[in-house]
Amino acid sequence: xxxxxxxxxxxxxxxxxxxxxxxxxxxxxxxxxxxxxxxxxxxxxxxxxxxxxxxxxxxxxxxxxxxxxxxxxxxxxxxxxxxxxxxxxxxxxxxxxxxxxxxxxxxxxxxxxxxxxxxxxxxxxxxxxxxxxxxxxxxxxxxxxxxxxxxxxxxxxxxxxxxxxxxxxxxxxxxxxxxxxxxxxxxxxxxxxxxxxxxxxx
Amino acid sequence: xxxxxxxxxxxxxxxxxxxxxxxxxxxxxxxxxxxxxxxxxxxxxxxxxxxxxxxxxxxxxxxxxxxxxxxxxxxxxxxxxxxxxxxxxxxxxxxxxxxxxxxxxxxxxxxxxxxxxxxxxxxxxxxxxxxxxxxxxxxxxxxxxxxxxxxxxxxxxxxxxxxxxxxxxxxxxxxxxxxxxxxxxxxxxxxxxxxxxxxxxxxxxxxxxxxxxxxxxxxxxxxxxxxxxxxxxxxxxxxxxxxxxxxxxxxxxxxxxxxxxxxxxxxxxxxxxxxxxxxxxxxxxxxxxxxxxxxxxxxxxxxxxxxxxxxxxxxxxxxxxxxxxxxxxxxxxxxxxxxxxxxxxxxxxxxxxxxxxxxxxxxxxxxxxxxxxxxxxxxxxxxxxxxxxxxxxxxxxxxxxxxxxxxxxxxxxxxxxxxxxxxxxxxxxxxxxxxxxxxxxxxxxxxxxxxxxxxxxxxxxxxxxxxxxxxxxxxxxxxxxxxxxxxxxxxxxxxxxxxxxxxxxxxxxxxxxxxxxxxxxxxxxxxxxxxxxxxxxxxxxxxxxxxxxxxxxxxxxxxxxxxxxxxxxxxxxxxxxxxxxxxxxxxxxxxxxxxxxxxxxxxxxxxxxxxxxxxxxxxxxxxxxxxxxxxxxxxxxxxxxxxxxxxxxxxxxxxxxxxxx
Numbered sequence: 065x066x067x068x069x070x071x072x073x074x075x076x077x078x079x080x081x082x083x084x085x086x087x088x089x090x091x092x093x094x095x096x097x098x099x100x101x102x103x104x105x106x107x108x109x110x111x112x113x114x115x116x117x118x119x120x121x122x123x124x125x126x127x128x129x130x131x132x133x134x135x136x137x138x139x140x141x142x143x144x145x146x147x148x149x150x151x152x153x154x155x156x157x158x159x160x161x162x163x164x165x166x167x168x169x170x171x172x173x174x175x176x177x178x179x180x181x182x183x184x185x186x187x188x189x190x191x192x193x194x195x196x197x198x199x200x201x202x203x204x205x206x207x208x209x210x211x212x213x214x215x216x217x218x219x220x221x222x223x224x225x226x227x228x229x230x231x232x233x234x235x236x237x238x239x240x241x242x243x244x245x246x247x248x249x250x251x252x253x254x255x256x257x258x259x260x261x262x263x264x265x266x
Numbered sequence: 267x268x269x270x271x272x273x274x275x276x277x278x279x280x281x282x283x284x285x286x287x288x289x290x291x292x293x294x295x296x297x298x299x300x301x302x303x304x305x306x307x308x309x310x311x312x313x314x315x316x317x318x319x320x321x322x323x324x325x326x327x328x329x330x331x332x333x334x335x336x337x338x339x340x341x342x343x344x345x346x347x348x349x350x351x352x353x354x355x356x357x358x359x360x361x362x363x364x365x366x367x368x369x370x371x372x373x374x375x376x377x378x379x380x381x382x383x384x385x386x387x388x389x390x391x392x393x394x395x396x397x398x399x400x401x402x403x404x405x406x407x408x409x410x411x412x413x414x415x416x417x418x419x420x421x422x423x424x425x426x427x428x429x430x431x432x433x434x435x436x437x438x439x440x441x442x443x444x445x446x447x448x449x450x451x452x453x454x455x456x457x458x459x460x461x462x463x464x465x466x467x468x469x470x471x472x473x474x475x476x477x478x479x480x481x482x483x484x485x486x487x488x489x490x491x492x493x494x495x496x497x498x499x500x501x502x503x504x505x506x507x508x509x510x511x512x513x514x515x516x517x518x519x520x521x522x523x524x525x526x527x528x529x530x531x532x533x534x535x536x537x538x539x540x541x542x543x544x545x546x547x548x549x550x551x552x553x554x555x556x557x558x559x560x561x562x563x564x565x566x567x568x569x570x571x572x573x574x575x576x577x578x579x580x581x582x583x584x585x586x587x588x589x590x591x592x593x594x595x596x597x598x599x600x601x602x603x604x605x606x607x608x609x610x611x612x613x614x615x616x617x618x619x620x621x622x623x624x625x626x627x628x629x630x631x632x633x634x635x636x637x638x639x640x641x642x643x644x645x646x647x648x649x650x651x652x653x654x655x656x657x658x659x660x661x662x663x664x665x666x667x668x669x670x671x672x673x674x675x676x677x678x679x680x681x682x683x684x685x686x687x688x689x690x691x692x693x694x695x696x697x698x699x700x701x702x703x704x705x706x707x708x709x710x711x712x713x714x715x716x717x718x719x720x721x722x723x724x725x726x727x728x729x730x731x732x733x734x735x736x737x738x739x740x741x742x743x744x745x746x747x748x749x750x751x752x753x754x755x756x757x758x759x760x761x762x763x764x765x766x767x768x769x770x771x772x773x774x775x776x777x778x779x780x781x782x783x784x785x786x787x788x789x790x791x792x793x794x795x796x797x798x799x800x801x802x803x804x805x806x807x808x809x810x811x812x813x814x815x816x817x818x819x820x821x822x823x824x825x826x827x828x829x830x831x832x833x834x835x836x837x838x839x840x841x842x843x844x845x846x847x848x849x850x851x852x853x854x855x856x857x858x859x860x861x862x863x864x865x866x867x868x869x870x871x872x873x874x875x876x877x878x879x880x881x882x883x884x885x886x887x888x889x890x891x892x893x894x895x896x897x898x899x900x901x902x903x904x905x906x907x908x909x910x911x912x913x914x915x916x917x918x919x920x921x922x923x924x925x926x927x
Contacts, residue, residue: 131545131550136545136549242537243537243538243540243541247541247545250544250548251544251545254548255548
């Protein structure tokens with residue numbers, strides 16, 4: 065499957081929201097789901113445990129209609145954040161066109177963020193893909209929490225954003241920064257259209 | 267009306283929406299009257315029609331200062347016409363207009379409901395085109411949509427190239443704003459022009475108006491405009507919450523807005539539609555940009571007569587190609603072809619226009635060809651590969667000739683030089699000639715054999731003399747290792763060709779190169795051929811080809827039927843061989859007639875079918891038969907066979923003498 069198919073005149077983008085457990089990946093998707101008009105969204109599939117933790121993954125298909133004559137579809141996925149679900153994470157990551165890394169801004173979650181980012185790199189590497197070729201943006205979620213609990217964007221930048229990617233502070237619960245992140249990753253992914261290679265894994 | 271110096275190609279910003287129109291306009295300016303004539307540009311108001319139109323005039327005049335260029339709006343044209351009519355000068359007005367080399371007519375949509383002007387324009391466009399002069403028109407709609415426009419005029423105006431100009435995309439809008447700011451030497455804060463470009467102005471004029479407001483505001487304001495401030499200024503909306511209170515963000519490639527966490531999110535539809543517009547912009551930018559570039563290149567190169575199969579194939583591909591590299595490679599090939607054509611033109615001006623120099627996919631072939639032309643050794647016509655000794659049917663009638671030919675092929679220039687093959691039309695002279703040529707090439711690969719009919723030989727010489735390259739033509743033949751000339755009797759009365767042949771003949775004999783000729787009669791009987799040539803023909807070996815005998819005809823028929831996968835029943839070959847035929851061509855005709863007449867469902871060709879095909883259809887024969895023998899019509903066609911009737915009775919006198927003996 066390629067990002068753009070000239071024969072069927074289709075563009076399909078798979079975007080994966082990655083990050084540690086409870087960082088707000090599903091919340092991002094839920095907010096997007098709520099904002100998209102009914103006729104443009106498919107059924108959001110969410111497999112959650114009784115305690116509202118993503119057990120498997122979330123999947124939100126978006127049909128953006130015809131753009132420049134191409135039927136354009138987005139598929140948004142989240143991975144389960146908990147460490148022990150790595151097999152699922154790796155599976156979901158397969159064929160991703162772009163990755164949004166959702167970090168938890170809380171100071172006490174910094175280690176989880178770092179660990180999850182390393183896990184992302186490792187999983188992508190195992191698909192034989194150079195992480196530098198994968199379109200990616202970062203999101204500093206939960207910036208609405210009290211200042212003394214969270215790290216400022218600059219601090220998170222220092223700790224996590226060593227590739228100088230675009231980073232967006234967000235409050236996914238209220239929707240702040242959610243679409244900014246989505247727009248940024250979409251633009252990054254679509255920029256790859258003209259480069260031929262789509263940078264998909266697997 | 268004078269051209270406005272601001273309206274030139276250099277000042278026209280090209281984007282996806284106007285790329286095609288710009289390419290077409292440039293092509294027209296570079297070679298007026300020859301590519302797209304008329305060129306009809308249509309676009310909504312304010313998208314640059316007049317700019318392009320005047321740019322054509324400027325560019326055409328810059329390239330060829332002698333050109334007479336006239337730019338006029340339709341309204342002015344009408345006024346001038348009316349003034350001329352009032353002064354009784356309408357003819358002079360027409361003549362003046364028709365003398366213009368590049369006629370640029372703006373705003374022809376005002377032709378609506380003006381029948382008189384329509385017929386005047388029709389007349390003008392016909393006159394301009396007949397003289398190979400360029401007509402370019404602009405309108406706010408295509409010709410077919412101009413109200414009450416004469417059908418003939420619609421056809422004429424649409425007959426060249428119709429191109430439209432679409433509103434500028436984001437990048438083009440941004441480029442236009444940047445150019446404006448540069449012109450006014452105004453420096454805007456980062457992101458301001460981008461913010462303005464995002465406001466979708468209906469046309470370029472409106473956009474420039476927005477830019478002007480911005481520049482004016484910036485020059486009176488104390489602090490530089492921010493993107494939000496600019497957007498608010500131009501759209502009349504209140505600026506969004508200041509970003510200073512929000513957390514600062516590392517500047518990424520995309521402007522990263524910093525939301526104020528306390529505020530609730532923007533309205534749902536806004537979120538989604540702004541996301542949609544980002545996606546649409548990105549897709550259009552990436553997807554259409556390269557296609558636009560390829561399309562533009564195709565139009566450009568096709569306009570110059572180049573084959574663009576390679577570029578067209580790009581548009582069919584399933585993936586996105588490396589457009590820049592491919593276009594650059596294509597252009598490099600075109601440049602190379604051009605230089606090859608120029609090189610060729612120095613040797614052979616006619617050959618420089620060859621289609622070889624218009625196909626960038628075959629540069630190597632063109633180059634090899636030029637090398638040969640340059641060396642004067644572009645080979646003369648070679649023998650046809652289909653006519654070899656293997657295909658030749660040898661029998662009593664041509665056995666001697668075939669042996670002589672084989673000897674020549676074995677030892678060219680040594681034994682029989684020249685070899686002259688004589689015989690009536692259709693007996694296989696040409697076949698034999700080509701067979702010798704092929705054998706010569708096969709025996710010594712690399713041998714250049716000129717195998718050509720006397721008619722072609724003559725025509726080549728005429729065009730070489732016409733193109734003042736007779737030397738080149740001579741070198742071409744002298745470079746050959748053998749000259750095989752078919753039907754020399756066709757040179758009768760062509761003295762110059764005979765002279766050239768005479769010189770070639772001597773040169774070949776001196777160099778022990780083989781010469782073979784065919785003629786329809788013995789050299790001594792050739793009329794209109796110079797005696798010095800006749801005597802040279804006669805001093806070689808003159809062999810005569812007789813019409814094929816029955817066995818040869820049978821073999822020919824067998825091979826011809828086998829070649830067409832027709833299986834012949836008993837007696838068919840014998841029957842065909844028995845038919846009167848004075849040469850290979852006649853036998854082939856017979857076989858073709860039989861094969862064409864048979865029902866493809868029949869597996870085997872029978873004698874009856876062959877007879878029906880060759881004889882049975884003749885109503886005249888049956889009528890004669892009926893009259894002569896009293897046999898009623900409609901009986902077994904075998905009995906009506908032509909061959910069952912004796913048509914030529916022996917002379918009665920001969921019989922009497924025999925009887926007497």
